[in-house]
Amino acid sequence: MKIYLKVFRTLRKNSLMLLSLGVFLLSGTLTFAGNVTPAEAVAIAERYVQVNKQVRRMAQTRTAKLSPYYIYNDDRGKGFVVVAGHDGMGELLAYSDDGKLDTTNADSGVRDILRAYRQVYRQLNLHPSLTTRAVALKATGDEVRPLLKTYWGQHAPFNNRLNFGYDVPTGCVATAMSQIMYYHRWPEHGRGQNSYKQQQGDSIMTLSADFSKSTYAWQSMLPVYQQGSYSAEQADAVARLLRDLGIATNMQYSKDGSGATDNDAENAFASYFDYDVAAISLDIESPVGFLDIMRSELRKGFPIFMAGSSDLGGHAWVADGFNHDGLVHMNFGWYGNGNGYYAVSVLNLVAKKKEDYKQLLDFRYNPVIILAHPNKAGVPKIEEALREQTSKLSFDVGGDMHFLGAKPTAPTADAKVVYTHFYNRGDKPFKGDVGLGIYDEKGNMMRACPSDYYAKGGYTVARFQGGELAHNILAADTLAFKADLSNLKNGTYTLAPVYAERKADGKWGQWTRMKMAPRIVLEVQNGKVLYDELPSNEPALQLVEKPILEDSLQIGVRNMVHLAVRKLDGRDAKCAIRAEVVDEKGQLVSTGVSRSLIIYPYGTTVFDVPLTLPRQVKGQKCRIRIKADVTHYIVDKEVGTRIDVKDYKMREPWYVTIAKTGNEKFFGSTIISVEDADGVGHGNEIDYEALQKARLHASFEVVGAAGYVGPVRYQLTDMVTGRVVPLGADPSSLNLTEGQSGIGVYSIWMAKNNVQLVNGRWYKVGLIVNLDGKDVDVFPKWENPYCIRVLNGPYNSDDDITPTGINTTETKGNITFEGGVLNIQQTGLQTVSVYSLNGALVQRVDAAGKNNLTISLPHGTYIVKITTNTAAGNLVRKVSW
Numbered sequence: 064m065k066i067y068l069k070v071f072r073t074l075r076k077n078s079l080m081l082l083s084l085g086v087f088l089l090s091g092t093l094t095f096a097g098n099v100t101p102a103e104a105v106a107i108a109e110r111y112v113q114v115n116k117q118v119r120r121m122a123q124t125r126t127a128k129l130s131p132y133y134i135y136n137d138d139r140g141k142g143f144v145v146v147a148g149h150d151g152m153g154e155l156l157a158y159s160d161d162g163k164l165d166t167t168n169a170d171s172g173v174r175d176i177l178r179a180y181r182q183v184y185r186q187l188n189l190h191p192s193l194t195t196r197a198v199a200l201k202a203t204g205d206e207v208r209p210l211l212k213t214y215w216g217q218h219a220p221f222n223n224r225l226n227f228g229y230d231v232p233t234g235c236v237a238t239a240m241s242q243i244m245y246y247h248r249w250p251e252h253g254r255g256q257n258s259y260k261q262q263q264g265d266s267i268m269t270l271s272a273d274f275s276k277s278t279y280a281w282q283s284m285l286p287v288y289q290q291g292s293y294s295a296e297q298a299d300a301v302a303r304l305l306r307d308l309g310i311a312t313n314m315q316y317s318k319d320g321s322g323a324t325d326n327d328a329e330n331a332f333a334s335y336f337d338y339d340v341a342a343i344s345l346d347i348e349s350p351v352g353f354l355d356i357m358r359s360e361l362r363k364g365f366p367i368f369m370a371g372s373s374d375l376g377g378h379a380w381v382a383d384g385f386n387h388d389g390l391v392h393m394n395f396g397w398y399g400n401g402n403g404y405y406a407v408s409v410l411n412l413v414a415k416k417k418e419d420y421k422q423l424l425d426f427r428y429n430p431v432i433i434l435a436h437p438n439k440a441g442v443p444k445i446e447e448a449l450r451e452q453t454s455k456l457s458f459d460v461g462g463d464m465h466f467l468g469a470k471p472t473a474p475t476a477d478a479k480v481v482y483t484h485f486y487n488r489g490d491k492p493f494k495g496d497v498g499l500g501i502y503d504e505k506g507n508m509m510r511a512c513p514s515d516y517y518a519k520g521g522y523t524v525a526r527f528q529g530g531e532l533a534h535n536i537l538a539a540d541t542l543a544f545k546a547d548l549s550n551l552k553n554g555t556y557t558l559a560p561v562y563a564e565r566k567a568d569g570k571w572g573q574w575t576r577m578k579m580a581p582r583i584v585l586e587v588q589n590g591k592v593l594y595d596e597l598p599s600n601e602p603a604l605q606l607v608e609k610p611i612l613e614d615s616l617q618i619g620v621r622n623m624v625h626l627a628v629r630k631l632d633g634r635d636a637k638c639a640i641r642a643e644v645v646d647e648k649g650q651l652v653s654t655g656v657s658r659s660l661i662i663y664p665y666g667t668t669v670f671d672v673p674l675t676l677p678r679q680v681k682g683q684k685c686r687i688r689i690k691a692d693v694t695h696y697i698v699d700k701e702v703g704t705r706i707d708v709k710d711y712k713m714r715e716p717w718y719v720t721i722a723k724t725g726n727e728k729f730f731g732s733t734i735i736s737v738e739d740a741d742g743v744g745h746g747n748e749i750d751y752e753a754l755q756k757a758r759l760h761a762s763f764e765v766v767g768a769a770g771y772v773g774p775v776r777y778q779l780t781d782m783v784t785g786r787v788v789p790l791g792a793d794p795s796s797l798n799l800t801e802g803q804s805g806i807g808v809y810s811i812w813m814a815k816n817n818v819q820l821v822n823g824r825w826y827k828v829g830l831i832v833n834l835d836g837k838d839v840d841v842f843p844k845w846e847n848p849y850c851i852r853v854l855n856g857p858y859n860s861d862d863d864i865t866p867t868g869i870n871t872t873e874t875k876g877n878i879t880f881e882g883g884v885l886n887i888q889q890t891g892l893q894t895v896s897v898y899s900l901n902g903a904l905v906q907r908v909d910a911a912g913k914n915n916l917t918i919s920l921p922h923g924t925y926i927v928k929i930t931t932n933t934a935a936g937n938l939v940r941k942v943s944w
Contacts, residue, residue, distance in 0.1 A: 104133035104146040111144040112137035116746040131184030136163040159403025173401035207361045209392045210383040212286045214399040220298035224306035234321030237308035238396035239379045248281040249437035250337045259313045272310040311335045325370045339436040341445045368433040448575040454493035457578040462633040463600045464581040476549040483541040492531040496521035499544040500561035511574040558583040595712040603631035605709035615722045622674040633664040640670040643688040682723040735761045735849045752855040759810035776919035777810040779826035791906045819864045825850040880942040885918040891931040898926040
């Protein structure tokens with residue numbers, strides 16, 4: 064498939080033929096440590112998918128090779144993940160929670176994404192001074208599920224009306240547009256006409272359409288077209304739409320791929336199909352602003368046409384949602400193949416040194432998005448400030464904003480705010496005035512405070528030759544504005560730089576907020592003014608939301624803290640966030656450090672900070688101090704410093720109470736496998752046609768701060784019914800200290816009849832210890848579970864799991880059951896079998912010549928059958944704990 068995309072330099076005007084996809088999908092996290100090993104990649108992948116155990120084992124070998132990226136399909140068919148091969152590219156490049164990524168059968172756009180990553184990987188290794196400008200697009204608490212329900216493609220029935228005498232694809236531009244239009248069910252009819260020339264073999268043909276004569280039968284179109292499941296009418300409805308879109312975009316059709324330009328897509332939306340449109344490229348918007356626009360559109364319910372281009376080529380697709388982690392959902396228009404959540408940023412390499420800028424000339428990605436709103440009743444227009452042919456004022460490095468004199472402590476009409484260093488990023492010269500906007504907490508402008516030049520025609524008329532601020536020209540004046548804070552009611556308000564254009568007829572346009580600009584956030588409370596955020600002309604960071612925890616902070620586990628941090632000054636920087644835990648005695652007891660990210664002026668970035676807490680703070684109320692290791696680039700040199708991150712609202716220190724009990728983690732670097740009697744691994748399947756018996760083997764190191772002494776056992780949880788199948792462990796108790804490695808725990812041997820598992824069904828493996836009288840699975844719930852299944856066993860359904868027929872109990876033998884540990888002492892002991900009350904076998908253990916056995920069991924009531932070789936015979940007893 065082809066797309067013809069413009070090359071963006073400064074102005075978005077020139078077109079270039081591009082044959083495939085150059086895309087800008089990158090992780091939101093960034094470090095500069097270098098290549099990611101296969102073993103490291105597997106560890107990352109297993110947080111998202113279940114990796115095949117053979118693949119995992121291969122990754123641990125010395126022969127495993129480095130790769131630009133690592134693709135892992137879930138072993139259960141539940142999605143895929145793409146892990147970056149270099150820390151400079153981030154961590155997670157893409158994932159989906161369904162389907163798989165098959166590069167041999169993927170959309171050409173997906174294949175070209177991977178090709179693009181290979182080039183980035185190569186550049187980062189050849190030129191270590193280059194970095195990728197990855198932006199953390201984390202959404203703290205909100206998400207938009209995929210808006211599109213369509214899984215459309217480019218061949219039959221979509222191309223049924225393309226009568227070339229041979230099969231040609233519809234083109235990714237037309238397919239992306241069609242899915243957006245089907246989502247809106249707009250328009251009912253097209254408008255206008257278009258005609259253009261098309262090469263066909265040695266001849267030239269003319270393609271024409273009168274769109275006003277086309278009626279789009281949205282009700283007849285289907286979200287999914289499966290062969291044999293649609294009518295001729297349903298096929299023709301979608302084929303007519305795709306044909307019209309191709310002609311509307313001057314599509315150049317061929318067997319190998321059909322191409323159009325994003326210029327033509329923008330024009331077709333507006334001219335022929337009655338959409339309000341705006342095209343936005345990263346050259347005009349800041350990275351943070353670009354992604355904020357995307358999220359805003361998706362929240363409002365508008366899918367976004369996207370295109371990416373580079374020297375590698377181009378492709379078009381649809382962005383239609385984002386998740387809590389900030390990954391954006393992509394629909395590639397290839398029957399659902401490759402659809403998934405992708406970490407979105409600009410795959411631009413950034414030079415730290417001037418001499419490295421030449422490396423950027425042949426490696427530049429130019430993402431563009433087209434916003435498209437149908438022109439029908441009740442649908443809002445696109446914001447004027449987002450349109451291409453507008454001025455766009457933005458702050459520059461060295462920008463500053465502060466009160467003139469003391470900060471007001473009460474609402475007043477006489478406060479003065481000054482700011483400086485802004486410029487015009489837009490294509491169009493700016494003629495007009497600048498000022499200070501006062502916004503309420505919903506983002507509505509309460510009032511605008513213009514400059515002293517407003518009555519004279521505006522700031523640019525008074526200060527610049529020709530009365531205009533030209534493209535990329537800096538306004539370095541320090542301007543003062545009278546900020547009228549009087550009559551503000553109780554609430555939260557933002558003071559922000561704004562501008563308004565003066566039109567040719569002398570009228571003023573609307574006031575618009577400057578981009579990538581500082582702000583002052585204040586609260587009015589009963590006649591007093593409190594400050595939540597103030598800009599800085601020195602490196603400064605602040606929490607702009609209360610920290611978010613995945614769960615309550617617990618001992619021994621890898622707690623994850625999400626921190627939304629805003630840059631309060633006007634410099635790009637590389638930053639790692641530190642969370643320091645201080646106990647009630649004022650002692651620093653733990654520190655967690657995030658990955659390094661590129662953070663942008665006046666932008667907000669979400670950092671994930673891992674924290675592991677020692678047992679001595681259990682139940683304590685601890686202070687969490689936030690610091691930052693910040694590196695700026697000043698005169699081609701890295702200048703690093705550690706600074707305090709200001710508290711939320713500058714006055715709310717963060718305290719947390721550590722849970723007294725919880726899921727304590729003691730095991731790190733855990734490898735679990737199924738082994739046969741010879742110790743040979745069998746992935747995560749037990750095939751009883753090949754094996755008489757098998758057992759689980761977990762190998763790990765101890766990472767818990769206080770170690771562990773006590774019982775241990777396995778359990779299997781049916782992923783369908785939730786039924787728990789207890790398994791014994793060997794050894795059945797542990798005495799662990801922190802730092803031990805190479806620890807191994809086996810399960811009991813599993814044969815056809817002693818462990819009742821349904822064929823083909825997945826069972827989650829748990830390793831259970833007893834903490835403070837409670838059973839705890841040492842594999843935390845947020846980690847990817849390890850699952851097993853059996854094949855060719857005797858149980859094909861839950862109905863096949865039958866009771867044993869034990870209906871009575873005897874009270875002989877020395878048996879105790881306390882704290883989850885069953886102790887049996889009996890002369891001549893041979894075997895001990897444990898059953899549930901419905902008669903299902905739970906465990907069977909051979910005494911191996913011993914007269915006592917210890918078995919770990921969860922809370923419950925059981926029937927215990929003891930087999931001996933003495934006159935006592937078989938003993939049966941009911942036990943409870």
